[in-house]
Amino acid sequence: MKFKWSKRIFILNSQMQPEYEAAARSLLEYGIPLAKVDGTSEKALADSFQITGYPQMRVFRKGRVFEYKGPREHRGIVDHMKELARPASKLVNSLGELKSGMDRTEATVVGFFSSRSALYEEYMAASEELRGILTCLHTFEKDVASHYKVIPDSIIVYQPEIYHSEYEKSSHEFLQLKASGNAKDIVNFVKEKSVPLVGQRTKRNEAFKYSTKPLIVVYYDVNFDHQYVKDTQFVRKKVLEVAKVFQNSNAKFAISNEDEYLEELRSLDLADVSEDIKVAAFDGQKFRMEPMDEFDPQEVKEFIDLLSSGKGKPYYKSQPVPKVQEGPVLTVVANSFAEEVLQPKKDVLIEFYAPWCGHCKALEPEYKKGLA
Template identity: 30%
Template sequence: MRCGGVALLLLAAVALTTLCERRDVLELGDADFDYLAAEHETMLVMFYAPWCGHCKKLSPDFAKAASWLKGSVQLAKVDCTANADTCRGFGASAYPLLKVFRNGVDSGTYDGPRTAEGMVHYMKKQTGPDSVLLRTEEDLQAFINNYDASIVGFFQPDSAGLPEYLKAAALLREQFRFAHSSDPSLGQPYSLQQQGVLLFRPPRLSSRFEEDSVLYKDHVTVASLRRFIRDNLYGLCPHLTLENKDRLRVRDLLTVYYDLDYRLNPTGSKYWRNRVLKVVSRYSSRGLSFAVANKNDFLSELEEDFGLGMSEGAELPLVTIQTRLGHKYTMREEFTRDGSSLERFLDDYFSGLLKRYIKSQSIPENNNSPVKVVVAESFEDVVNQPDKDVLLQFFSPRCPHCKKLSPVYIELAQQLYLDPNIIIAEMDATANDVPLGYDVQGFPTIYFAPAGKKDQPIRYEGTRELKDFVKFLKRESRRPLVLNGVREEL
């Protein structure tokens, strides 16, 4: 067969796969939403508009998740431009809006990850009872032998703790897996004496460095059980993913990135994690948390935020530390199989000998223009001068609003060029780390860093006209402005 024929067959296969995925997503509207939704025990619905860019971006993952969840959870979508009554009834005014339905009844807004794998993971927890009833040892083993952690309550039939446990399961089922048994003897092999709750860590994360299960010994309340799960769920060295990264990064975190894949490469995944555990288990009480991650899930972050380029075929792990204050460190020494390089890196970190990694452009050799250029490496010297007021614009070179502002901002800088007490500056926030205390979510974002109060920058919220900038600076500065060489009166 010629190459053209092979290409056509491949295109046909891709088209057929896409068509099958689309068929797995129900198209609902005003005429049939109520009665079709009621036919499904659990359903995830996307309210969308065909012109919405975010909707278009989500659609392939939504279709893929529908294919993977087929037979357990139904996925559906509603075109809000053609079915206004249904969308209005469920409060769909911004797109895409994802909602979970149970037997046709709105069960709340979906707030899980918007990736195919994340939606599958989240929605699987929406099916079945809040807590699975386990009757035998086989039931228990089948439940805890899972990719995720398991929480199992063992209670006597008349225990007062069971209703509170079930209440916690109902509230927390979207985050964790729950089961219960009225036969406490099932928990005896795991140090359970009479009754109580056991947290079983995933078998894939089993190691000789920590116990596979943790016993909850306190009186069962929703708040205390939630706290127990939060403190013990991840263990000494959890698997960092795109779905749990926000929960794990609330602490100072060291992460080891490599070709981790417990489904396709369990042996290699365990090998490197055990090398890491051997080292970090000796540092577990020093205020730093640890994790392993698939480097392919975080490629752009490693390259853009930590300056770690990916050489083709590289097998050795990469190591970073990111603190709650936003400080970043990278291990530049090659990862050694005996863990000695990781040990040296940790010793230097705790001794305060590591140099922080800062994403920064080069400091300009000549910086005499009215608008001063600030980069991450020069931020301290320029913006944090204690006796200078600084108006700082965070911009993106590709931002049309920034380009529109540019002539106004330059004119402002020119008028204040002879003022010895104020600096008008700008920083490319796409090429430099944004310092702590400055919240930059869009462009342009403008802050005023007053003299003597550099830890209290003031966000500029006014219109972007020259007169409004001048009015703002007159109000916030404690010294009179020098405009076009003339000192203003306070």
């Protein structure tokens, strides 16, 4: 089966609710066709697009395939597809347009081109992958490129002014090598270079920018609005002094708004504390510092050194370890699990149960009897 809709958008899907069909009718007037495929009867076709479960959706744009990441109800599908019909990178025709189009709190990706070259096409494809994550702009104007001292066919990642520091570059140029220059290369480059030494981790950007570990996060009232930016930067710059020490390590540093990450703080038992500053680290396990009234760079350095040495103690939400244990069945909680189950040089049989579970209650006397 060959698709010829190179300038239109097409969605591959196994099956969908009536919402999908309603969206298809609404999108007819915009020339955006929706389609569905029965993956059970068209298995080879589904396999060719790595369809592993149903329903799944794909977007086809100019012969390239993208994962559909939008809503799945009628109006949401319509609005999202209308948005996808527009280029992910905005064309700017003047220096003023470019400056006003740059994001104030996130990195901005800019493509400078003299023509619709092969690199331009790859950049436009890359911008589709970056849609909704970072602002992408492009221009064909020579005077705009000259202002930024770049040559045509250049792709630059610009950090916003709030993240400029003496310890890092404020912009990064994508260097097209003989074996690179495709959309995947560009996306990978942007993913790496869009992360400042200490940036704000948000729900919007965490999957793209802060999914790798180890990650050290400082939580406080982060707010870059004009009236709060001074207080936000006061703490961030202290974090920067710590981050520069570990700049050559594989650790990333970030700040996060404590209200946005309230559930994460609850999982660390840091949500209902009076201190203003909370610090946590993630490296497959969770680690936390005691909360602080003011950020103490030396204490944080010592905390990270402890983690780097492998001597840090992971944090678990746990019931108290029972003071008295009457066998033959011992009660294990999160804080005693490693010692009781993972460390001893003996076999351990463990039952995970819920106090309200009827089957668990019925098993309990037999379980104890069998181990007596």
